[in-house]
Amino acid sequence: MLTKELAxxxxxxxxxxxxxxxxxxxAKYLELAEQMCQVYRAGVGSMRKSLHHEIQKIxxxxxxxxxxxxGAFCKLLDDWSEFDAGKPKKTAQLRQRVFRQAANLHPLVAxxxxxxxxxxxxxxxxIAQSENMTWHELERQLFSDIIEHHRLIKFDSPSDTxxxxxxxxxAQTQAALLDAKQMVVESTADWKRILRFAKLANLMHRxxxxxxxxxxxxxxxxxxxxxxxxxxxxxxxxxxGLLSCxxxxxxxxxxxxxxxxxxxxxxxxxxxWVLKLDAxxxxxxxxxxxGQTDSGVEQQLIESWKLMQLLLEGAxxxxxxxxxxxxxxxxxxxxxxFPDFTVVSPSGFRVLLEIVGFWTPEYRxxxxxxxxxxxDTPMLLAIPQSLKAQWKNHSFSVNHRVxxxxxxxxxxxxxxxxxxNS
Amino acid sequence: xxxxxSSNRLxxxxxxxxxxxxxxxxxxxxxxxxxxxxxxxxTKKQLDAWFxxxxxxxxxxxxxxxxxxxxxxxxxxxxxxxxTRIIDEVPRMDTGVDTQSTSVLVTFAAERNLPPLRAEQIxxxxxxxxxxxxIVVMPTGTGKTEVALSIIAQCQTPTLIVAPVRDLMYQWHRxxxxxxxxxxxxxxxxxxxxxxxxxxxxxxACIHATQxxxxxxxxxxxECHHLTGPIRADAARCSIAQxxxxxxxxxxxxxxxxxxxxxxxxxxxxxxxxxxxxxADYDVIRIPVSLGTLERFRYKxxxxxxxxxxxxxxxxxxxFEWKDLCSEAAQGSExxxxxxxxxxxxxxxxxxxxxxxxxxxxxxxxxxxxxxIFTGTNAMARQVSTRFLIPCLLSHCGKSERLDYLEGxxxxxxxxxxANQVLDEGVDLPEVKVAVVLGGKSSTRQSxxxxxRILRKRGDARAVLYEVVAAETKEVQRSRNRRRNDAYQGTxxxxxxxxxxxx
Numbered sequence: 001m002l003t004k005e006l007a008x009x010x011x012x013x014x015x016x017x018x019x020x021x022x023x024x025x026x027a028k029y030l031e032l033a034e035q036m037c038q039v040y041r042a043g044v045g046s047m048r049k050s051l052h053h054e055i056q057k058i059x060x061x062x063x064x065x066x067x068x069x070x071g072a073f074c075k076l077l078d079d080w081s082e083f084d085a086g087k088p089k090k091t092a093q094l095r096q097r098v099f100r101q102a103a104n105l106h107p108l109v110a111x112x113x114x115x116x117x118x119x120x121x122x123x124x125x126x127i128a129q130s131e132n133m134t135w136h137e138l139e140r141q142l143f144s145d146i147i148e149h150h151r152l153i154k155f156d157s158p159s160d161t162x163x164x165x166x167x168x169x170x171a172q173t174q175a176a177l178l179d180a181k182q183m184v185v186e187s188t189a190d191w192k193r194i195l196r197f198a199k200l201a202n203l204m205h206r207x208x209x210x211x212x213x214x215x216x217x218x219x220x221x222x223x224x225x226x227x228x229x230x231x232x233x234x235x236x237x238x239x240x241g242l243l244s245c246x247x248x249x250x251x252x253x254x255x256x257x258x259x260x261x262x263x264x265x266x267x268x269x270x271x272x273w274v275l276k277l278d279a280x281x282x283x284x285x286x287x288x289x290x291g292q293t294d295s296g297v298e299q300q301l302i303e304s305w306k307l308m309q310l311l312l313e314g315a316x317x318x319x320x321x322x323x324x325x326x327x328x329x330x331x332x333x334x335x336x337x338f339p340d341f342t343v344v345s346p347s348g349f350r351v352l353l354e355i356v357g358f359w360t361p362e363y364r365x366x367x368x369x370x371x372x373x374x375x376d377t378p379m380l381l382a383i384p385q386s387l388k389a390q391w392k393n394h395s396f397s398v399n400h401r402v403x404x405x406x407x408x409x410x411x412x413x414x415x416x417x418x419x420x421n422s
Numbered sequence: 423x424x425x426x427x428s429s430n431r432l433x434x435x436x437x438x439x440x441x442x443x444x445x446x447x448x449x450x451x452x453x454x455x456x457x458x459x460x461x462x463x464x465t466k467k468q469l470d471a472w473f474x475x476x477x478x479x480x481x482x483x484x485x486x487x488x489x490x491x492x493x494x495x496x497x498x499x500x501x502x503x504x505x506t507r508i509i510d511e512v513p514r515m516d517t518g519v520d521t522q523s524t525s526v527l528v529t530f531a532a533e534r535n536l537p538p539l540r541a542e543q544i545x546x547x548x549x550x551x552x553x554x555x556x557i558v559v560m561p562t563g564t565g566k567t568e569v570a571l572s573i574i575a576q577c578q579t580p581t582l583i584v585a586p587v588r589d590l591m592y593q594w595h596r597x598x599x600x601x602x603x604x605x606x607x608x609x610x611x612x613x614x615x616x617x618x619x620x621x622x623x624x625x626x627a628c629i630h631a632t633q634x635x636x637x638x639x640x641x642x643x644x645e646c647h648h649l650t651g652p653i654r655a656d657a658a659r660c661s662i663a664q665x666x667x668x669x670x671x672x673x674x675x676x677x678x679x680x681x682x683x684x685x686x687x688x689x690x691x692x693x694x695x696x697x698x699x700x701x702a703d704y705d706v707i708r709i710p711v712s713l714g715t716l717e718r719f720r721y722k723x724x725x726x727x728x729x730x731x732x733x734x735x736x737x738x739x740x741x742f743e744w745k746d747l748c749s750e751a752a753q754g755s756e757x758x759x760x761x762x763x764x765x766x767x768x769x770x771x772x773x774x775x776x777x778x779x780x781x782x783x784x785x786x787x788x789x790x791x792x793x794x795i796f797t798g799t800n801a802m803a804r805q806v807s808t809r810f811l812i813p814c815l816l817s818h819c820g821k822s823e824r825l826d827y828l829e830g831x832x833x834x835x836x837x838x839x840x841a842n843q844v845l846d847e848g849v850d851l852p853e854v855k856v857a858v859v860l861g862g863k864s865s866t867r868q869s870x871x872x873x874x875r876i877l878r879k880r881g882d883a884r885a886v887l888y889e890v891v892a893a894e895t896k897e898v899q900r901s902r903n904r905r906r907n908d909a910y911q912g913t914x915x916x917x918x919x920x921x922x923x924x925x
Contacts, residue, residue: 067762092819092820100830103835105811107837146818167864200671221488222488224922228656334484
């Protein structure tokens with residue numbers, strides 16, 4: 001991730017537009033990216049300082065290129081690299097030996113004026129000799145452990161140099177989010193993943209249903225007390241995950257620089273910028289897009305349902321029934337529950353279907369808590385025959401029904417259970 | 423419902439306090455019922471009237487009232503005055519005075535090794551003890567650390583000490599070990615070891631603010647003017663600690679926000695008050711140096727181009743300022759080229775070869791006296807270090823290397839040290855009477871702190887601060903600005919005639 005010092009953005013009509021290199025407007029950057037990667041590929045053994053200098057020289061071709069963009073590319077390339085941190089201990093010991101020796105000759109003067117003066121050149125030769133090297137070698141080693149002097153060992157070149165530009169665009173958007181106060185995501189799909197990434201980033205959520213999905217408002221504990229960008233880093237961390245989801249749009253509120261000074265004034269509290277983004281913004285994430293079901297039983301149910309529809313097309317008993325994977329989401333405070341499926345009857349009656357898979361006491365307790373938190377929601381629980389004993393004494397809410405299954409959950413049994421109870 | 427059992431309680435949550443209050447408003451003390459809604463749940467108005475502050479915000483995400491952890495002292499006091507049946511689940515951090523079975527007491531080694539306090543230090547400790555929250559303002563070199571150690575020993579509660587940089591953090595660690603016999607935990611410098619007494623830096627304290635919030639009863643902010651900005655302030659805001667001590671030599675401009683986070687200024691000792699008694703007298707000597715011919719030529723050209731650009735911009739936009747240039751430069755274009763020129767111009771100011779030769783003369787002049795040299799940049803510090811082969815104290819130095827250099831300077835192993843800002847604050851450097859400033863910005867605080875380095879009393883010897891500035895550059899102006907500052911008032915200013923150039 002980039003630091004704020006490397007962030008570049010434009011501000012237009014209340015919107016913040018992070019620096020973005022596009023294929024049309026910045027066509028030459030494709031070639032520059034190739035050149036930059038080439039510098040690192042060929043740069044094994046070079047000092048970080050000189051690699052960065054090379055990058056600066058490459059980008060000088062573009063007179064419009066801001067200094068921060070140079071810094072940002074250096075940072076991203078460094079992130080793909082491995083540097084030799086030198087031998088800090090040995091180098092520090094070398095320095096201490098050299099400085100102690102020089103202390104006896106202090107001051108090393110360039111203008112020898114009296115017989116007592118110690119000439120810089122002679123003193124340095126003498127000290128270097130006692131270290132068994134030339135002064136030139138000694139000078140090179142003296143500060144070899146500082147970050148700018150580290151030497152490149154390895155560069156994990158991206159398979160496609162376009163990746164560098166893609167990474168740059170995401171990194172600038174993340175950098176803009178560092179000052180974010182709040183993030184609102186509206187989505188028609190992938191809710192579970194969105195919430196999982198929000199949880200990973202340690203953000204708090206508020207969820208409201210909207211016409212074809214949900215609105216997630218993400219921020220942190222102290223956000224209700226004041227506008228703070230304390231959680232900006234977490235929102236920046238959340239972004240790559242969000243980018244790997246589909247069907248979303250996002251609006252982040254960004255606090256302007258120095259907002260705290262004017263926060264109490266009427267104009268200060270209104271001063272803010274908005275960062276807008278959606279699933280089609282063209283930003284690419286390297287977070288892997290999952291989307292597989294959690295268990296084999298669920299996968300099997302989806303397949304049998306499809307098969308049944310195919311075989312019995314037009315058959316009376318399946319007509320009008322729908323099975324939607326993770327189609328609903330139940331919220332109570334910070335507790336969110338995604339039942340595995342939503343089953344919709346021909347008359348539009350919705351029943352949530354949760355497949356119980358494991359036998360551990362923790363798992364059972366967790367499931368029981370979830371059921372207790374949503375006693376008014378019609379739910380169908382599919383429990384394996386083998387766990388019948390475990391759940392025998394559980395008192396279910398009148399809205400919660402149970403079916404026991406053997407090898408797999410059969411569509412017909414689901415429909416029968418719902419029909420019996422409605 | 424699991425909620426019902428745990429209702430009516432006060433808990434600590436990630437740097438904030440949550441009040442789960444489901445009792446009807448009728449259970450509140452009678453005086454706090456401005457509205458006649460005795461049967462419903464308490465409203466914000468009622469809660470605020472009860473606590474006497476605009477304190478609580480309803481957090482509908484968790485269905486509880488929320489506020490900053492720093493109000494814990496006040497809340498606790500209010501709760502203790504009436505029977506509310508609110509269970510206080512916030513960890514106890516009581517001081518030795520108030521012993522409860524749940525208290526976390528910190529006891530220090532019996533044989534404390536604290537030097538006897540001087541009169542002004544005793545006054546400072548006493549002034550703080552009346553409020554147990556507040557800021558002590560004392561110039562560098564007048565023993566702020568001893569004041570703090572005395573207060574830490576007195577409080578006997580888990581203590582977090584926040585220092586500006588890693589050197590100072592380790593210095594606190596050593597002083598606590600020596601003075602109180604406690605091996606304090608270290609948070610920062612890639613170490614994460616939290617103990618009842620812990621030292622840390624502002625950067626780490628604010629990153630970990632939410633975890634640290636309920637673990638300490640006393641916070642000590644060294645050089646507390648660093649506790650500014652919306653995020654940094656969280657180091658104080660997210661903590662339930664009721665005892666707070668701020669230490670600084672200069673309060674700066676944001677006294678109000680510091681006072682709200684730490685407490686009022688309880689004691690202030692001016693620099694002029696102590697000069698001559700506790701501190702040595704000192705001279706400030708400015709040495710102007712001229713740039714080499716090439717440097718001067720390039721410098722003038724750079725200055726001309728920058729001025730021309732700024733003038734052109736001012737014609738379009740009369741209030742065009744330096745910061746506008748900076749923000750434009752961030753977006754590319756012509757401004758970014760001008761920025762590059764400016765950096766080059768700055769580096770000429772910084773690295774003028776002539777300064778190195780002035781330094782050579784000063785080394786000759788003060789042979790046998792320990793010296794400290796301050797530079798404007800890391801690169802310049804390394805350049806001086808490589809040229810004279812004197813230790814260079816930069817942030818990359820490991821702990822033991824720094825210690826070797828600092829102790830080595832004190833013990834006469836090394837004749838001099840060169841540093842950039844790392845040494846600017848509080849690192850103990852006894853017995854140094856000569857300092858040289860090669861470049862640096864005009865900040866008041868920085869020069870005061872730099873003076874502080876050399877102001878330690880030793881016999882009757884006067885201290886000297888040399889400012890080596892490049893003539894015909896902006897640096898001369900900066901040096902003049904500095905001299906208007908309080909710290910320099912009444913000091914002598916001399917011009918040193920330079921040895922005629924042989925060429």
